[in-house]
Amino acid sequence: QVRLVESGGGLVQAGGSLRLSCAASGRTSSSLAMGWFRQAPGKEREFVAGISLIGRSTYYTDSVKGRFTISRDNAKNTLYLQMISLKPEDTAVYYCAAGWRGITTTPTDYEYWGQGTQVTVSS
Numbered sequence: 001q002v003r004l005v006e007s008g009g010g011l012v013q014a015g016g017s018l019r020l021s022c023a024a025s026g027r028t029s030s031s032l033a034m035g036w037f038r039q040a041p042g043k044e045r046e047f048v049a050g051i052s053l054i055g056r057s058t059y060y061t062d063s064v065k066g067r068f069t070i071s072r073d074n075a076k077n078t079l080y081l082q083m084i085s086l087k088p089e090d091t092a093v094y095y096c097a098a099g100w101r102g103i104t105t106t107p108t109d110y111e112y113w114g115q116g117t118q119v120t121v122s123s
Contacts, residue, residue, distance in 0.1 A: 002026035002112040004096045009117030016086050016121070022079040022096030022114055030074040033102045035110065036081045038092035038119075045095070049081060050103035059103050063089075086121045093118050 008020040020036070035050035049070035050059045058070050069082040079096055094117050099110035 002028065002032065002098055004098060004112055004114035006094065006096050006114040006117040009094060009119045011120045011122065012086055014086060014088055014121055014123050017082070017084045018086065018119060019083070020081040020094055020096075020117060020119075022081075024077045024079065024096075024098065030077060032098040032100060032112070033104075034072060034079045034096065034098045035103065036070060036079075037095045037097055037107060038090075039095070039116075040092040043092075045107050047105035047107070048094070050105070051079070052103055057103060059105075061105070083119075086119075088121045088123045091119060091121050 003025045005023045008018060012018055033052055036048040037045050038048050039045040047061055048064055049068055051070045051072050055072050067085045071080045096114040097110035098112040101109045
């Protein structure tokens with residue numbers, strides 16, 4: 001079993017920055033592709049960014065390219081999402097996810113999920 005715990009969310013003004021962290025535990029946590037998803041009120045959960053097993057490959061949804069950076073430190077079993085130039089439309093609950101299928105944009109392809117951390121960007 002893999003457990004994921006997010007942290008780092010909060011309230012920030014438009015144009016500001018935040019760094020989200022996701023601490024993973026479990027024997028195989030470093031063997032999984034990982035990603036960040038987000039869900040705004042009344043909307044479906046959407047893919048934000050994904051990273052491969054050793055971090056060699058990354059993938060971003062178009063709306064965050066150039067502003068968000070996903071990274072992982074397997075020695076610390078931690079996934080990160082650095083977010084800059086935040087916009088009000090980035091407001092959502094952000095979830096960390098891990099899965100065996102590699103980087104995909106489909107939430108159901110990920111077996112493990114964190115509880116989420118709220119990011120609110122004020123205008």
